[in-house]
Amino acid sequence: MTELPRSYADRDAVARSFDLFGFLSRYGTVIALVLLVAFNLAFTRNFATMQTLNVNLTQVCTIVIVAVGMTLVIATGGIDLSVGSLMAISGALAPMIFLGKILPIGSIYLNVAAAMIMSVLVAGLLGLFNGWLVARFRIQPIVATLVLFIAGRGIAQVMTNGNLQTFRVPEFQWIGLARPLDIPAQVIIMAVIVAAAAWALKKTLFGRCILAVGGNERASELAGIAVSRIKLAVYGISGLCAGLAGLIVIAINSSSDANLVGLGMELDAIAAVAVGGTLLSGGKATIVGTLLGALTIQLVRYTLLANGVPDAAALVVKAGIIALAVWLQQQHRG
Amino acid sequence: MTRPPDGPSPLLLDIRDIQKRFAGIPALVDASLSVRSGEVHALIGQNGAGKSTLIKVLTGYHRKDAGQVLFEGKPFEVHSPHQAQVNGISTIYQEINLVPLRSVTENICLGREKRRYGLLDWNAMHAEAERLLSRFSIGMDVGRPLGEFNTATQQMVAIARAIGFSARLVIMDEPTSSLDEREVGVLFGVIRQLKAEGVSVIFVSHKLDELYEVCDQVTIMRDGRTVRNAAMEEIGKLELVAAMLGRDVAAVEGHATAFGERDRSRIGDVMFSARGLGAGQAVRGVSFDLRRGEIAGFAGLLGAGRTETARLVFGADRANAGEMTMEGSNYNPQRPADAIVAGMGFCTEDRKGEGIVPEMTVAENLTLALLPKISRNGVLDEQRQREVVQRFIRELGIKCSGPNQKVRELSGGNQQKVLLARWLAMNPKLLILDEPTRGIDVGAKGEIQRLIRGLADQGLGVLMISSELEEIIEGADRIFVLRDGVSVTELEAEDANEEKVLTAMAHGTSASSEAAT
Incomplete structure (x- = not known):
């Protein structure tokens, strides 16, 4: 026996009056970003330059790419803690292939192509493994992805014997260093991924199913949606994104250190998703919001650093912003 | 004792x-x-x-x-x-x-x-x-x-x-x-x-x-x-059940529902049948037939196994005993998607828990089951979605500010209409309605009852579960009474009255001679 339902009248009344929290949770990220840019234009020297833009975009790229996959996972009501470790695996595997340590292929182009495809695919497969744990065994996502969060970095270290791999292979490193039309290559990759994901989430059957599963899993199942397959897919995509981000990181650094590649990335990505306005409980997600969220966090850090605030203090501010964003969401929902 | x-x-x-x-x-x-x-x-x-x-x-x-x-x-x-x-x-x-x-x-x-x-x-x-x-x-x-x-x-x-x-x-x-x-x-x-x-x-x-x-x-x-x-x-048991449901066993009232007159001539041949359906303790032997254009009503007390049986039919749970046939061929659904392919729809009694997707709009909720049919190569056809949604908002009289209103902002009755529309848009052959009018206001209730009758008249087979006795007696063409997970009695609507149904719910048989304990 259940309690009588709350009256709908109460809710309607709330919905009709102007909802400040709702407004802030929807546009807060944009407002924050505009304020930050305005502040910097006024107080930070040499802010309005292409260089500043490129520095910020380059730094935020990998976070955004990983956060796109994370947004899809979170939209289904899940979470993926393994992304940082998957970046390390992909980052460790790629140099082994293009330096010819595994398969001696003659042509450097073939080597690089094989390295890129293989390492991203491996990360994608490991993502599918996450999805399999979540969908097939109904393990809580935070626990299921903890498996590879812990094991993944270990695997990467074993693969490389814990050694730093350094290289100078321009045929590969264009992914992090090339600047067609004066735009960093990874910014273009990021833009393409963001656009594709935003389109998919809004306009495709797959996107609609993701949101339905996150919004009400049992209703989705009863409506005939293949819930397990959707979950497999989002974790797989999250793995692919992490794999790609791993390649970009090692390309920029000209080296791959399994200890460091993607370290802490899962938290940066989740933070970007949360600040961007995606519901952490699933069912409501925005890819563009995630992009804005990542940019906001990045710009706060840049602003503080450019104005002489130490990085340690910047971290505290970052935490404050995340707390604020999540709090706003709560108010809106409650 | x-x-x-x-x-x-x-x-x-x-x-x-x-x-x-x-x-x-x-x-x-x-x-x-x-x-x-x-x-x-x-x-x-x-x-x-x-x-x-x-x-x-x-x-x-x-x-x-x-x-x-x-x-x-x-x-x-x-x-x-x-x-x-x-x-x-x-x-x-x-x-x-x-x-x-x-x-x-x-x-x-x-x-x-x-x-x-x-x-x-x-x-x-x-x-x-x-x-x-x-x-x-x-x-x-x-x-x-x-x-x-x-x-x-x-x-x-x-x-x-x-x-x-x-x-x-x-x-x-x-x-x-x-x-x-x-x-x-x-x-x-x-x-x-x-x-x-x-x-x-x-x-x-x-x-x-x-x-x-x-x-x-x-x-x-x-x-x-x-x-x-x-x-x-x-x-006695009968008295007990009557008191729980608030019925006077003797008195039979006039029409209390809006189903309207039934037209038996529209009822066709058997479309779906279940024999000895069972799953665990909740369902221990349910058999029934459903004909085209017929409303079959499931009556029974709480825990009699009505919802559980419906979930077996729809593949939401799996039966471990019994057989089902749909349109003459064996039917053994492993998941709801199988039932949907066979032409079924299922409006749950738990509207909030497993019906609506609250954060989604009316349009998105309405087309949830229809999605594969209104997309081409995985891309949604928004034009077709708009057409379908507008048609059903109009036909069912769903009161909302528009297709893009959040479904959670709607009243219970309108949410129920959205869920009905979700399945009607699929053009189903068999519709399972679990407590279709629970928790909604009187006006919407009448509209939904008229709609159900209209659908059956168009040849749809309806399996309706209801805890409201008048809904079963006036709405259903054939009544199956379930008791402790077993289908104990089948009554033709013409022969059914409150006393018979109550007796069957209480004793497991409609013979009123056994009424005394």
Whole structure:
């Protein structure tokens, strides 16, 4: 026996009056970003330059790419803690292939192509493994992805014997260093991924199913949606994104250190998703919001650093912003 | 059936005129309950009658707005279930709320551990646990984790724990729902033992036969009120059911629903049939046929297995016994998607839990099942979505600000229409409607009833579950009565009346000659 339902009248009344929290949770990220840019234009020297833009975009790229996959996972009501470790695996595997340590292929182009495809695919497969744990065994996502969060970095270290791999292979490193039309290559990759994901989430059957599963899993199942397959897919995509981000990181650094590649990335990505306005409980997600969220966090850090605030203090501010964003969401929902 | 040997024993619990509102909505209007020492007292009522609320008020989980509770002659005022327990009222819930990974002893002694020199005295606690269990002639290794034992044994442990608090009154909320027949027998033995020791029991159950087997007295609630209090041996099953549903067995009223006249000529051949359907304890043998253009009604009390059967038909749960055929061929759905492919739709009774996707819009909710059909190469055809949505908003008269309004902002009746539209858009052959008009206002209710009749007239087969008797009797062309997971009676609408349906719900057969107990 259940309690009588709350009256709908109460809710309607709330919905009709102007909802400040709702407004802030929807546009807060944009407002924050505009304020930050305005502040910097006024107080930070040499802010309005292409260089500043490129520095910020380059730094935020990998976070955004990983956060796109994370947004899809979170939209289904899940979470993926393994992304940082998957970046390390992909980052460790790629140099082994293009330096010819595994398969001696003659042509450097073939080597690089094989390295890129293989390492991203491996990360994608490991993502599918996450999805399999979540969908097939109904393990809580935070626990299921903890498996590879812990094991993944270990695997990467074993693969490389814990050694730093350094290289100078321009045929590969264009992914992090090339600047067609004066735009960093990874910014273009990021833009393409963001656009594709935003389109998919809004306009495709797959996107609609993701949101339905996150919004009400049992209703989705009863409506005939293949819930397990959707979950497999989002974790797989999250793995692919992490794999790609791993390649970009090692390309920029000209080296791959399994200890460091993607370290802490899962938290940066989740933070970007949360600040961007995606519901952490699933069912409501925005890819563009995630992009804005990542940019906001990045710009706060840049602003503080450019104005002489130490990085340690910047971290505290970052935490404050995340707390604020999540709090706003709560108010809106409650 | 047993009675205290000599005369009425003193009143142990006396609850008078309890009132309780939640957010302004009355849950208890005028609830009273009196229990004597050593009495097993049945508390029954339909969903939402207020049984659970009354128990939660008694055990301090909710605070009453008005009324009086006397326990052992003194006013009883507690603020938490734990406090109630310490004061002699223990509750055993349907789901056993013990700690499965800890030992039996730890579970029994949780909250009143024995100490010696400031340390836990395990020997004393093991002995205490064994002593309590031996009262029910249960011998078990009390050092083993509780989770290793079966449900019935765990329930015994829960009862032993309750009595360990020197309970004077034990409340059992549907204790038999997860037990098999033998286990129920053991539980009843324990209840009789309690009774012999002068402990009173409040027994909440939907299984009528059990009440007659073990209870002395019964209190019936409806719509937050206590409507009847009687000795078990003085009240027949039929009377019991009638009181729960608020029907006068003799009186048959005029039309209370908006289904309108049925047109039997439109009913076609058998489309779907089920034989001996079973799954676990909830469904133990359900057989029925459904014809084209026919509304088949499932009647039965709570726990009779109606929803569970519907879920088997739709593939939401899997049957482990019986056979189904759909349009002449074998039908064995593994998941809802299989049922949908076969041409079925399912409107759940749990609209919020498994019907609507609250954060999504009316349009998105309406097209949820239709998605594959309105997309090309995985891309949604927004033009077609708009057309479908606008058509159904118009045809069903869904009141919303537009297709993009969040569905959670709609009234219950309009949410229900969105869910109906979700399936009608699929152009189904068979539609399962579980409590299609529950919790919605009178106007929308009439509209939905007219709609259901109209759909059947167009050749759709409808399987309708309803706890409202008039909805079944006036709406259905054929009525199947389920009782304890078995389809016990089939009635043609022309032959059906309230008395027959009630009798079947109570006794398992429509023959009114067996009405006297």
